[in-house]
Amino acid sequence: MNGAPGFDAAFAATALDRLRARVPRVHCLTNAVAQSFTANVLLALGAIPSMTIAPEEVPAFTAGADALLVNLGTLDDTRRRAIPLALDVAAAAGKPWVLDPVFVDRSPVRCDLARDLLARSPTLLRVNAAELAALTGGREARAAGRVLAARIALTGAVDEVSDGRRSLRLDNGHPLMGKVTATGCAGGAVLAAFLAVEPDPLLAAAAGLAVFGIAGEIAGAQARGPGSFVPAFLDALHALDAEIIAARLRAG
Numbered sequence: 001m002n003g004a005p006g007f008d009a010a011f012a013a014t015a016l017d018r019l020r021a022r023v024p025r026v027h028c029l030t031n032a033v034a035q036s037f038t039a040n041v042l043l044a045l046g047a048i049p050s051m052t053i054a055p056e057e058v059p060a061f062t063a064g065a066d067a068l069l070v071n072l073g074t075l076d077d078t079r080r081r082a083i084p085l086a087l088d089v090a091a092a093a094g095k096p097w098v099l100d101p102v103f104v105d106r107s108p109v110r111c112d113l114a115r116d117l118l119a120r121s122p123t124l125l126r127v128n129a130a131e132l133a134a135l136t137g138g139r140e141a142r143a144a145g146r147v148l149a150a151r152i153a154l155t156g157a158v159d160e161v162s163d164g165r166r167s168l169r170l171d172n173g174h175p176l177m178g179k180v181t182a183t184g185c186a187g188g189a190v191l192a193a194f195l196a197v198e199p200d201p202l203l204a205a206a207a208g209l210a211v212f213g214i215a216g217e218i219a220g221a222q223a224r225g226p227g228s229f230v231p232a233f234l235d236a237l238h239a240l241d242a243e244i245i246a247a248r249l250r251a252g
């Protein structure tokens with residue numbers, strides 16, 4: 001059963017159309033590994049990336065952005081200073097933001113910081129299973145949403161979105177997505193772009209994960225391996241349309 005009334009292939013396609021018409025800018029405070037791929041993914045999707053992490057410039061970049069991504073993958077001093085500055089601006093302006101607490105399962109210091117950032121109420125928390133378990137002590141996504149009082153996009157072989165009240169599983173994607181670094185990180189930026197054009201965070205997350213997963217499975221079917229997957233993925237994102245989404249979406 002579809003646990004998110006209002007979400008289907010037509011909704012996802014319309015959300016993508018709205019995104020391409022609006023061309024939102026996503027300011028990405030993301031890790032050094034993910035920066036270039038994330039910017040290219042946003043462009044292929046139909047959004048605009050901005051990537052500076054300089055603390056003295058981040059407030060102005062955030063003030064003019066349509067959404068913000070905060071990714072903790074390489075948490076150095078510069079990023080540590082930039083993040084609260086960006087969040088102050090985003091909160092004052094009511095801008096949507098995504099928290100991607102990369103590798104909180106590997107570092108207690110980072111896990112503490114992520115909990116502090118969760119207290120600032122991200123519009124969406126994007127995590128893999130290990131990260132969610134570190135943050136919550138291993139609850140399933142819907143219960144974790146209640147505990148963290150957060151809307152969650154949980155990724156893996158099957159993705160799940162939940163806001164503690166509604167939940168939905170998305171079963172698109174391809175195993176090669178896990179063989180290219182920072183796919184999840186770039187996916188977080190895609191979710192931020194959808195939050196910029198869809199006010200219901202759960203529906204925005206579902207549309208973003210659907211588009212990302214469908215592009216991934218098209219690219220996975222064409223690629224010879226991780227190397228050729230990357231250009232095929234950018235091409236598939238760029239070419240995605242309502243017909244392709246309707247033919248391929250697996251959600252419920």
Ligand SMILES: Nc1ncnc2c1ncn2[C@@H]1O[C@H](COP(=O)(O)OP(=O)(O)OP(=O)(O)O)[C@@H](O)[C@H]1O
Pocket residue numbers: 102127128129155156157158159172173174175176177178180181182183184185186187212213216
């Ligand atoms: N085995 C798989 N089959 C289908 N899709 C997958 C598979 N593994 C990952 N994906 C997809 O890849 C994307 C990234 O998910 P994943 O859970 O690997 O992120 P992550 O662990 O945060 O990655 P990273 O930190 O490297 O960016 C998601 O859209 C997910 O659906």
Ligand SMILES: Cc1ncsc1CCO
Pocket residue numbers: 031033034073074102181182185
């Ligand atoms: C490999 C890696 N290390 C820190 S961030 C990152 C990208 C995947 O999350």
Ligand SMILES: [Mg+2]
Pocket residue numbers: 100102103128184185
């Ligand atoms: Mg990740």
